[in-house]
Amino acid sequence: MTRKRRRLTLALLALSALAVATALVLNAFQDSIVFFRSPSDVVERKVPAASRFRLGGLVEEGSVRRLDGEATTGGRRSAAVAFRVTDLKHSVEVRFTGILPDLFREGQGVVAEGRLGGDGVFEATEVLAKHDETYMPPEVADALKRAGRWQEEGPKSQGGGK
Numbered sequence: 001m002t003r004k005r006r007r008l009t010l011a012l013l014a015l016s017a018l019a020v021a022t023a024l025v026l027n028a029f030q031d032s033i034v035f036f037r038s039p040s041d042v043v044e045r046k047v048p049a050a051s052r053f054r055l056g057g058l059v060e061e062g063s064v065r066r067l068d069g070e071a072t073t074g075g076r077r078s079a080a081v082a083f084r085v086t087d088l089k090h091s092v093e094v095r096f097t098g099i100l101p102d103l104f105r106e107g108q109g110v111v112a113e114g115r116l117g118g119d120g121v122f123e124a125t126e127v128l129a130k131h132d133e134t135y136m137p138p139e140v141a142d143a144l145k146r147a148g149r150w151q152e153e154g155p156k157s158q159g160g161g162k
Contacts, residue, residue: 038143043090047116055122056111056140060084060091064106067095085110089147094122101129109140
């Protein structure tokens with residue numbers, strides 16, 4: 001085998017190893033990627049079945065209700081709660097069992113992570129509420145703008161300018 005051929009073989013082996021490593025890393029990331037969806041996306045069936053995603057919007061006024069008695073977990077009360085998340089065009093029913101954030105309330109921005117059940121109810125594993133009166137996740141603000149329900153003097157998105 002000539003010297004040139006050995007170098008070529010070594011370079012091809014190195015590129016193959018790099019390709020395999022890249023494929024493994026991308027495959028590992030694919031399992032942890034969570035996409036953001038608006039209630040309109042969910043209602044219009046743009047969500048793959050059984051996929052984990054984040055649902056964002058506003059907690060619909062008058063929709064929050066406790067489903068069962070409260071339990072104490074680590075000194076904090078947790079309960080099963082149902083509420084509706086809306087982008088002011090469509091809304092989706094959400095069920096969550098756990099401790100809701102202190103800032104969670106009707107009319108406020110929220111992002112829930114979980115899966116859509118066969119009955120069309122979003123089963124949340126985590127609920128995040130906005131952290132002050134001017135914050136709204138950029139994805140929620142964009143969804144409200146696409147729905148034509150964004151008010152410029154209303155909530156501002158973080159990181160998206162003012």
